[in-house]
Amino acid sequence: MKDYMYKENLVNFPLAMAYVPMQQFNGICDNLEEAFCDGTVFPELNKPFTGRRCCKK
Numbered sequence: 001m002k003d004y005m006y007k008e009n010l011v012n013f014p015l016a017m018a019y020v021p022m023q024q025f026n027g028i029c030d031n032l033e034e035a036f037c038d039g040t041v042f043p044e045l046n047k048p049f050t051g052r053r054c055c056k057k
Helices: 032-040
Strands: none
Touching: none
């Protein structure tokens, strides 16, 4: 069986790298009850789950 363990010292490698695009502040929701149900007061962050995959057919 092949050994896939990485033998070098991992201290010199970064733990993770992230890409976070700049976000524009466009204000907050007018209806705070609806925002509470959505889970955010920022309309641009309201991304409801549609249950579909993003793939071309």
